[in-house]
Every structure is written in structure tokens, then in C-alpha cells.
Amino acid sequence: MDMNEIKEIFFQECEEQLAELESGLLKLNDGDRDPETVNAVFRAVHSIKGGAGAFGLDDLVSFAHVFETTLDCVRSNKLEPSQDVLKVMLKSADVLADLVTAARDGGGVDEGRSRGLVKELEALARGELPSGGASDAPKPQAKPAPAPAAVAPTAAPAPTDDSGFQPIPFTFDEFGDEEATIAPSSFEVIFKPRRELYSKGNEAALLLRDLSRVGEMSINCDIDSLPLFEKMDPEAAYFSWTINVKTTKSEQDIRSVFEFAEWDCDLDVRLAESTDEDLPMIPVPFDLDFLNDDSAEDESAVENHSSEQAAAVAAAETASNVSKLAAAAARVEKKESQSAAAAAAAAASANAANAAAGAGQTIRVDLDRVDRLINLVGELVINQAMLSQSVIENDTTGTSSINMGLEELQQLTREIQDSVMAIRAQPVKPVFQRMSRIVREVADMVGKSIRLITEGENTEVDKTVIDKLAEPLTHMIRNAVDHGIETPEKREAAGKNPEGTVKLTAKHRSGRILIELQDDGAGINRERVRQKAIDNDLIPADANLTDEEIDNLIFMPGFSTADKISDISGRGVGMDVVKRSIQALGGRISISSRPGQGSTFTMSLPLTLAVLDGMVVTVAGQTLVVPLTAIVETLQPEAASIHSFGANQRLISIRNSFCPLVDVGRILNFRSMQANPVEGVALLVESEGGGQRALMVDAIQGQRQVVIKSLEANYTHVPGIAAATILGDGRVALILDVDAVVAASRGQSLRGDGALKSDMSLAATG
Amino acid sequence: MAVNNKSAETLKLAKVLDLNEASNLHGTLISLRGKDVAIDASGVERVGVQCVQVLLAAANAWERDSKSLVIDKVSDAFRKTMQLIGINIDHLLAKEIRQ
Numbered sequence: 108m109d110m111n112e113i114k115e116i117f118f119q120e121c122e123e124q125l126a127e128l129e130s131g132l133l134k135l136n137d138g139d140r141d142p143e144t145v146n147a148v149f150r151a152v153h154s155i156k157g158g159a160g161a162f163g164l165d166d167l168v169s170f171a172h173v174f175e176t177t178l179d180c181v182r183s184n185k186l187e188p189s190q191d192v193l194k195v196m197l198k199s200a201d202v203l204a205d206l207v208t209a210a211r212d213g214g215g216v217d218e219g220r221s222r223g224l225v226k227e228l229e230a231l232a233r234g235e236l237p238s239g240g241a242s243d244a245p246k247p248q249a250k251p252a253p254a255p256a257a258v259a260p261t262a263a264p265a266p267t268d269d270s271g272f273q274p275i276p277f278t279f280d281e282f283g284d285e286e287a288t289i290a291p292s293s294f295e296v297i298f299k300p301r302r303e304l305y306s307k308g309n310e311a312a313l314l315l316r317d318l319s320r321v322g323e324m325s326i327n328c329d330i331d332s333l334p335l336f337e338k339m340d341p342e343a344a345y346f347s348w349t350i351n352v353k354t355t356k357s358e359q360d361i362r363s364v365f366e367f368a369e370w371d372c373d374l375d376v377r378l379a380e381s382t383d384e385d386l387p388m389i390p391v392p393f394d395l396d397f398l399n400d401d402s403a404e405d406e407s408a409v410e411n412h413s414s415e416q417a418a419a420v421a422a423a424e425t426a427s428n429v430s431k432l433a434a435a436a437a438r439v440e441k442k443e444s445q446s447a448a449a450a451a452a453a454a455a456s457a458n459a460a461n462a463a464a465g466a467g468q469t470i471r472v473d474l475d476r477v478d479r480l481i482n483l484v485g486e487l488v489i490n491q492a493m494l495s496q497s498v499i500e501n502d503t504t505g506t507s508s509i510n511m512g513l514e515e516l517q518q519l520t521r522e523i524q525d526s527v528m529a530i531r532a533q534p535v536k537p538v539f540q541r542m543s544r545i546v547r548e549v550a551d552m553v554g555k556s557i558r559l560i561t562e563g564e565n566t567e568v569d570k571t572v573i574d575k576l577a578e579p580l581t582h583m584i585r586n587a588v589d590h591g592i593e594t595p596e597k598r599e600a601a602g603k604n605p606e607g608t609v610k611l612t613a614k615h616r617s618g619r620i621l622i623e624l625q626d627d628g629a630g631i632n633r634e635r636v637r638q639k640a641i642d643n644d645l646i647p648a649d650a651n652l653t654d655e656e657i658d659n660l661i662f663m664p665g666f667s668t669a670d671k672i673s674d675i676s677g678r679g680v681g682m683d684v685v686k687r688s689i690q691a692l693g694g695r696i697s698i699s700s701r702p703g704q705g706s707t708f709t710m711s712l713p714l715t716l717a718v719l720d721g722m723v724v725t726v727a728g729q730t731l732v733v734p735l736t737a738i739v740e741t742l743q744p745e746a747a748s749i750h751s752f753g754a755n756q757r758l759i760s761i762r763n764s765f766c767p768l769v770d771v772g773r774i775l776n777f778r779s780m781q782a783n784p785v786e787g788v789a790l791l792v793e794s795e796g797g798g799q800r801a802l803m804v805d806a807i808q809g810q811r812q813v814v815i816k817s818l819e820a821n822y823t824h825v826p827g828i829a830a831a832t833i834l835g836d837g838r839v840a841l842i843l844d845v846d847a848v849v850a851a852s853r854g855q856s857l858r859g860d861g862a863l864k865s866d867m868s869l870a871a872t873g
Numbered sequence: 874m875a876v877n878n879k880s881a882e883t884l885k886l887a888k889v890l891d892l893n894e895a896s897n898l899h900g901t902l903i904s905l906r907g908k909d910v911a912i913d914a915s916g917v918e919r920v921g922v923q924c925v926q927v928l929l930a931a932a933n934a935w936e937r938d939s940k941s942l943v944i945d946k947v948s949d950a951f952r953k954t955m956q957l958i959g960i961n962i963d964h965l966l967a968k969e970i971r972q
Contacts, residue, residue: 300922305892311922312958319957326959333926336934341899342892345926348959 117158119471121207122537124151128200129540136193142182149178150370155203157367164210167203170221174199177228186231195227201544291322291355297375299347304371306342315348317364322354351379474570477530481717484520484527485814491520492835528715532567535613535622538577539564542584546609549588556595557588557607566613568620569715575692576622576712579685583624583708584609586682591628591706601703603627619694619736620714625707631700633657640666658698658706662686690846692716693736695793719815721842722790723808723834727777730840731804732813732832737845739791739799741807744768744784755781759789759801766791768801769852771843775827792845800849815842827851881909881941886917886951890924898924902931907938911967915946920954932965943967 131148134141156171177196180186188196202224205216296318300311318324326348333345352361361376362369495513539561550557568576592598592607599605610625633654640646640660652660660666664683689696694712713719713736721732722741748760749768758765768789772778782803789801813832818825818841829844882905887894902910912928935942945967955962 305921305923308892310891312920312954315957326957328959330926330929330960333930333933336927336930337903339899339926339930341895341927342923343926344923346922346958350959 114162116471117162118207118211120158121155124155125200125204125207126537126540127151128203129197129543130536132193132197132200133543135188136190136197140188145178145182145188149175149182152178152203155207159210162210164206166216167206167210170199170203170206170225173225173228173232174203177232180232180234186234192231195224195231197547199224199228201547204544291353293379294352294354294358294361295375295377295379296350296352296361297347297373298350298365299373300344300368301371301373302342302344304368305344307371309368309371311344311346311348314365314368315350318350318352318361321356321361321364322352324350324352326350347373472530477527481527481531484524485717485816488520488524488814489833489835489837491516493837496835524718528569528717529567531570531715531717533570533573534565534567535573535576535620536564538573538580539611539613541577542580542611545581545584546588549585553589554594555588555592555607556605557592557609559584560608560610562610562612563614566615566620567714568613568712569717571716572620572692572712572714575688579688579710580611580622580624582682582685584611587624587626587628587706591626593629597629601629615714616711620712622710622712623707624710625705627705630702630704630706631658631661631698633702636660655699658700661698662696693719693734695736717815718812719832719842720810721813721832722810723813723840724788724790724804725806725808726775726804727772727782729772729777730808730834730838731771732811732840732842733790733792733802733804734829734842734845735810737792739793741788741790742801744787744789744801744803746785749784757781757784759784761791761801766799766801767852768803769848770803771848772803772805774848774851792849798849800852802843802845802848813840813842881911881943883911883913885913885915886924888916889919890917891919891921892923895921895923895927899927902927906934907940909941910935910943912942912944912965913946914944914951915948917948917951920951922958925955925958925960929960 128148128151131144131151134144135148152171152175156168156175159167159171174196177186177199181188181192186192198220202216202221206221208214209216298311298314300309304311315326327350329347329349330345332347333339339345354360358376358378362374365372365374495517498509498513543559543561546557546559587609588607592609593601593603595605598607608627610623612623612625614621637646637652637657637660640657640663641648641650643666645660645663645666646652661682662685666683686696689710689712692712693716694710696708696710698706698708700706719732720735722735722738724731724733742761744759750758750760750765752758752767757768759768760766768784770781773781782805784803787803787805788807789803791799791801793799811834813834815830816832818828818831821831825841827844827847828841829847830842831839832842834840884901884905886898890898932942942965944962944965947966952962
């Protein structure tokens with residue numbers, strides 16, 4: 108594995124850590140005071156800092172360090188995580204994310220912003236309130252100057268490395284630590300490394316060396332848990348230490364020696380009350396410079412770092428480690444049952460084992476590989492369908508064993524298909540998390556106070572859908588914050604909580620994912636929307652529209668109610684773009700609004716873009732697939748309900764309302780004469796404009812799940828056709844682009860010249 | 874402990890006794906089981922705890938087997954690391970190098 112791959116893994120892990128960081132901070136913001144949440148947040152920043160140090164990303168390291176220092180104050184209960192504090196922290200998380208992105212993709216970050224935040228964070232660490240005098244804070248000592256030493260290619264997980272950053276000792280002095288007294292005090296340190304400490308490239312001996320530098324130290328090594336030689340695992344951790352340190356420094360200074368190892372060992376540091384312990388202590392008085400073989404250290408550190416990374420990838424390896432680890436943990440447990448701290452320590456080991464087991468259950472796989480697999484499974488499904496069809500055609504005797512085998516095969520392939528699709532399914536969490544940043548930033552910009560509540564973040568949907576969801580969702584969130592929610596003053600005047608709420612929810616509904624964006628703002632100002640639509644010539648001045656129709660006007664192209672064009676939204680490209688992107692995903696969007704109470708946008712999206720539930724129909728001898736999601740109902744037209752309209756338009760009356768009848772065969776140029784509606788079937792579809800059309804086809808063959816094959820990738824784009832699929836009989840069937848066909852029926856041509864290439868019908872016969 | 878350097882197998886320890894070396898060392902010592910062993914730690918520059926674990930477990934095993942396992946040469950780094958991590962190896966050291 109070369110350095111770039113390791114770096115790539117680091118950045119992937121950063122993404123996860125950043126997500127963890129943000130969700131943790133948001134939890135704290137909601138009043139969660141669980142120490143584990145604070146720890147998780149701290150750990151996330153810490154890991155980013157550690158990895159960044161390994162790659163010499165100094166900007167990232169120095170910012171993460173300041174951030175971490177402040178978080179540590181929260182962790183040690185010196186700083187109350189109030190709303191104001193968390194506001195700074197959330198902003199810092201955003202800057203950290205920017206720095207990570209900048210480190211990965213190049214480019215810069217807003218230096219002023221990050222410098223400002225560094226000052227605010229440092230002020231917080233000193234116990235100052237966020238607003239008070241943060242700007243004129245003295246030049247921080249806490250900021251680890253990007254000294255030349257920090258550039259040295261050193262692996263961060265090696266905690267003892269002198270050439271790396273070692274900023275902690277002077278950082279904590281600033282806080283006026285109560286424990287820092289002039290008179291030397293005696294600390295008792297109990298240090299029990301766990302196996303991971305070694306496997307991550309840390310070395311207990313080097314930690315002890317660093318500890319010996321803190322003060323006068325004497326040590327006792329507990330070797331009782333050493334098993335029999337033939338039964339021992341050479342890479343396990345058996346030794347543990349009780350160390351007495353006499354020092355003028357604080358407990359924090361001692362703990363900071365173990366900074367990088369503290370998750371992988373049991374560590375107990377406390378003021379020694381009395382030295383009545385009769386453990387034979389060996390004094391460690393001498394000069395330990397001999398251990399400073401930096402070059403060798405660096406080399407092995409890098410090596411170990413890479414092996415650590417490799418371990419992260421190799422799930423199998425991890426799995427095997429877990430069992431050994433569990434065994435080691437069990438030994439630790441047995442050994443410690445005498446002491447009071449034992450229970451906690453054992454629980455910690457057990458937790459570590461659980462955590463390791465949990466971590467062992469995921470692997471990172473290149474998306475291309477998954478896609479190739481999905482593609483192959485698609486082929487398999489098609490092949491299986493073809494096979495069963497030809498068996499049915501050729502074997503009329505119906506040998507039951509063959510038929511049964513085929514049925515089983517069919518079930519298997521369906522199951523394989525479902526499982527493979529599940530691989531691509533991802534929770535919507537990352538997208539939702541990005542939204543919380545947007546809410547924060549936009550709310551800041553427009554001076555509103557807004558809270559984003561998310562629900563159902565773990566709802567899973569195909570990765571492509573997730574990727575394409577971010578943009579429309581961003582648009583909508585911005586709109587909701589900018590236009591939807593009123594200013595705090597107006598809200599108060601209306602008797603509402605001055606803090607607005609935007610709620611983002613995701614849930615599964617009948618094989619689709621439903622995403623709702625709800626704000627508790629003023630709702631849609633229908634008068635203004637209507638006036639605007641009239642001004643923009645979107646509707647006639649005397650149009651009689653229902654409330655719902657007025658609400659839906661905001662999805663019209665070129666519609667914007669913002670009085671002034673702002674940076675945030677209101678360039679008139681908003682909601683129609685959103686609607687188009689959602690429709691491109693095979694989804695639908697609708698809005699409902701209640702004046703004074705807010706608006707709700709509801710998006711319904713398919714769970715995957717690889718398969719589609721379609722209705723297989725025949726049009727002029729061709730087989731077409733109409734996406735089921737577009738179809739509202741199907742009906743058999745009666746002669747009495749068909750009405751002519753104009754030269755060659757026809758309407759169908761359905762339950763006392765008229766709906767244009769669209770001859771699909773005519774639009775697609777499958778035939779030159781209009782078909783007789785009474786002989787065909789009408790599919791009532793809902794299209795882009797929200798209006799309904801009756802698509803006329805000759806016959807319905809059935810309903811089927813089909814594997815989508817891109818026409819663009821395999822042939823070329825065909826107007827009126829969204830994609831293709833291969834049916835069980837091996838024939839290619841085209842998937843109808845309902846919106847394009849409906850648009851064509853309005854008189855807009857499918858293509859500039861109005862005519863379709865005749866070879867399209869050839870393609871359809873496959 | 875009876876020392877018979879003449880018939881003892883000599884095991885020269887690697888320069889760097891780190892995590893990777895622990896398994897090697899364990900394997901080498903298993904293959905020497907049942908023989909008197911003299912360990913040469915004179916070339917050791919860096920000692921990790923896991924190799925010390927292996928050495929101490931081996932010392933216990935050899936003692937049970939009534940075979941001799943002595944460390945007859947030590948480097949400064951080896952000796953000092955042992956002291957640092959609180960391991961007393963005096964009983965393993967050959968008489969002539971005891972301090």
C-alpha cells in the first residue's frame with residue numbers, strides 16, 4: 108500500500124470522524140450531557156489531528172489542536188457546553204471540515220474565519236464567554252506554532268515522538284489548573300496497556316520513558332499475568348505497571364504523556380495518598396537519551412501506521428484479532444478481580460472487544476466493484492427470465508422438476524438482486540448532516556435563529572439517489588431559511604418562538620423513500636405568489652386557481668418571490684430546478700402550506716435507480732415500459748367519453764373532468780394515423796406540470812420489475828425514451844419518458860425538427 | 874542457576890526488538906526449548922515490551938525445565954530499558970556481567 112492510498116483512507120476516515128463530530132455536537136446542543144458523547148466528539152477531533160500530523164498537514168493539525176484543547180475543557184467539566192459555546196464549536200467543526208477538504212483537494216480556506224475561530228476557541232479554553240473580548244485575546248501560546256519540527260514526517264500514533272507536535276504540556280498550564288502546585292506532589296499511575304496499544308504502533312517502553320521525564324519516577328512491573336511460554340501470544344499485552352511519579356507538574360501533564368494511547372490502555376492517575384503499598388519499586392533515575400533513536404523510531408512508526416491502516420481495511424484480520432483480544436480481555440478480568448477498579452476496567456476491556464467486533468463488520472469497497480456486481484446481477488435476472496421463458500415455450504409437457512428448479516432459480520436471483528441493491532443502499536445521514544451546516548450558515552447570514560431537527564437519518568436509499576439529493580435539498584433548505592422562516596422580531600410579534608424550526612425527515616413508504624422538509628414559518632403568501640405569477644405572465648390575470656394550485660406555482664420556471672436578489676436564494680432558478688432534479692431521479696415533489704404555520708415540502712423518491720417497477724404495454728406492435736410511479740390509474744375508454752377538440756386533439760372525460768388524450772404511438776412516430784381510443788387502453792399519468800394526461804396505448808401486457816439499461820451509454824439519447832430494458836424473451840423494450848411525451852403532446856416537439864428517427868422503432872424490436 | 878556456556882546454544886538478539894520481532898523471537902525460542910541457551914543482547918538498540926514478555930516467559934519455562942537461560946552480553950540500551958520498565962533481570966544475567 109503506498110502513501111497515497113493510506114492518505115486516501117485517512118481522508119475517508121476524516122469524513123466519518125467529521126460526521127461523528129457534528130452529530131455529537133448537535134447532541135450536546137440538544138442538551139445531551141452524556142460524558143460518552145463529549146468523549147466521542149473529542150476523539151473525532153483527536154483522530155483527525157493525529158492522522159493529519161502523520162501527513163504533515165500543519166494547518167489542519169494546528170486548528171484541530173486548538174479545537175481539541177477547548178473540547179478537553181468541556182470534557183473535564185471546566186467549560187459548560189452552553190448554546191453559545193456550542194455555536195462556536197459547530198462553526199469550528201465546519202472549518203475543520205473545510206480544512207480537511209482543502210487538504211485533500213487543494214484550494215484554500217477562509218483564513219480570516221479560521222483565525223477568528225481559533226481566537227474564540229482559545230478564549231473559551233481560558234474560561235471566557237464567547238462574546239466577551241474574544242477578539243482582543245492575547246496571541247495564544249496554545250496554538251502550536253508550525254515549527255519546522257512539526258513538518259518532520261512523523262506518524263502521529265507514535266505518541267512519544269519528539270519531532271512531532273507535543274504541545275500539550277504548555278497548553279494546560281494556561282488554564283490555571285488547580286492541581287498545578289509548586290510543591291512536588293506524588294502521583295500514582297496505574298498503566299495497563301491493551302493489545303491494541305501495541306498493534307497500533309505504540310510502545311509502552313517509550314510511554315514510560317516520556318513519563319519519566321515528567322518527574323522523579325519509580326516503577327513496579329506486574330508480570331503475574333504472563334502466561335506459560337508455550338501458551339503465550341507474543342503480541343498480546345501481559346505486563347502492567349504501577350508507577351510513582353514525584354513531580355511539580357499536574358495530573359494533566361501526566362495524562363498527556365498517554366494522550367495518544369489512552370483509548371488503548373487502562374490508565375489511572377491519582378494523587379498518591381500514602382506510599383504504604385509494599386510493591387518493590389525500581390527507581391528510574393538515569394538519563395534516557397539513549398532511547399531517542401529518532402530515525403529508527405520514525406521508520407517503524409510509519410511502518411506501524413501503515414499496518415494499522417491495513418488492519419482497518421482487512422476485515423478478516425480484524426475478525427481474527429477480535430477473538431484473541433477477547434481472550435486477553437478475559438485474562439485481564441480474572442487478574443483484576445481483587446481490586447476495586449477491576450469492574451470498571453473489565454467493563455472497559457469488554458467494551459473495547461465489542462467495539463472491535465463492531466468495527467470488524469464493515470469493509471470499504473470501491474464503488475465501481477459494487478456497480479459491476481449490480482450490473483452482472485442485472486444480466487443474471489434477465490438471463491434467468493429468458494431461460495424460464497424458453498423452457499416454457501419448448502417444453503409444453505411441463506416437467507415438474509424443471510419447473511420447480513426454475514422457480515427456485517427465480518427466487519434466488521430475486522434475492523441476490525435485493526441483497527446486491529442493499530449494498531448500494533446508504534443511510535441519508537451524511538446528506539442530512541450537510542444540511543445542518545447550511546442551516547447554520549444561512550441563518551447566520553440573514554440574522555435568524557433556526558434549529559434544524561432531523562428524523563430518520565438512518566433511512567437507507569441507493570447511493571446515487573443520495574448523491575443527487577444533496578443539491579435540491581440544499582436549495583430547499585436555503586429557501587426555507589431565507590423565505591420560509593420569519594425574522595425573530597416578526598415571529599415574536601406573531602406569538603411564536605423567536606427561534607424557527609426546520610424539520611427534515613426521511614422514511615420509507617411503499618417501496619419509496621419519502622423526504623419531508625417542514626418549516627414553521629409564515630407559509631406561502633398566496634396573494635403575493637399569485638400576483639407574481641400574473642406579473643411574470645405565468646398565468647392569466649383572471650385565472651381561477653385553488654390554494655393548492657397557487658402553492659404549486661412556485662415550481663414554475665422563472666418564478667421567484669424574493670423582493671431582492673440575495674446571495675442565498677431568490678435568483679428565480681430555485682424551485683423549478685429543484686423539481687426538475689427530483690423528477691430526474693424518478694421522484695415527485697409536492698408542497699402544502701398553511702398561512703402562519705409554515706410549509707411542508709414532500710419528496711417521494713425511488714429507492715434505487717437500477718431497477719424500476721413498470722407497466723409493460725404494447726404500442727403499434729412495439730413493447731414499451733411505462734414507469735409505474737407515473738401512472739395514476741388505467742381505464743378502458745368508452746366511445747361516449749371521447750371528445751374531439753380542435754383539429755386533431757381529443758379529450759377524454761373522466762369523472763366529469765376533461766383530460767387530454769395522448770396517442771403515444773403517434774407522438775413517438777410509431778404510426779402515422781391516430782389510433783381508435785376505444786380499442787386501446789388509457790393510462791392516466793401525472794406529469795411535470797402537475798396536470799394529468801391520458802396516454803393511449805394498445806394493450807397492457809403486465810406489470811414487471813425491470814432492470815434499467817442506459818440508452819445513452821449503449822446507443823444514444825432518444826427523445827421521449829428514458830432508458831431501455833431487456834425483457835424475458837430477450838427483446839429490448841424501451842422505457843417511456845412520460846414527461847417528455849406529455850410535453851410533446853402540448854405541441855412542443857420531442858426534438859427540434861419534430862420528427863423522430865425511424866431507427867428508434869428498429870431499436871425497439873431488438 | 875547452573876551455567877554451562879560451552880554447550881549452550883547462543884541466541885543473538887536482533888537490533889530492534891519491536892512488535893514485529895516478538896513473534897520471531899517466540900518462534901526461535903520455541904525451537905531452542907530443552908537446550909541451554911545463552912542470550913547475546915549486546916547488539917540490541919531498542920527493546921519493546923512485547924519482546925521482554927517473551928523473554929521472561931521463556932526464562933520461566935527454562936527454569937521449569939531445569940535448563941539454563943542466561944543473558945551473557947547486554948547492551949546499554951537493553952539494560953536501561955529493563956530498568957525503565959521495572960523488570961529486574963539480574964537473576965538472568967551471567968555472573969561476569971552482573972553489576
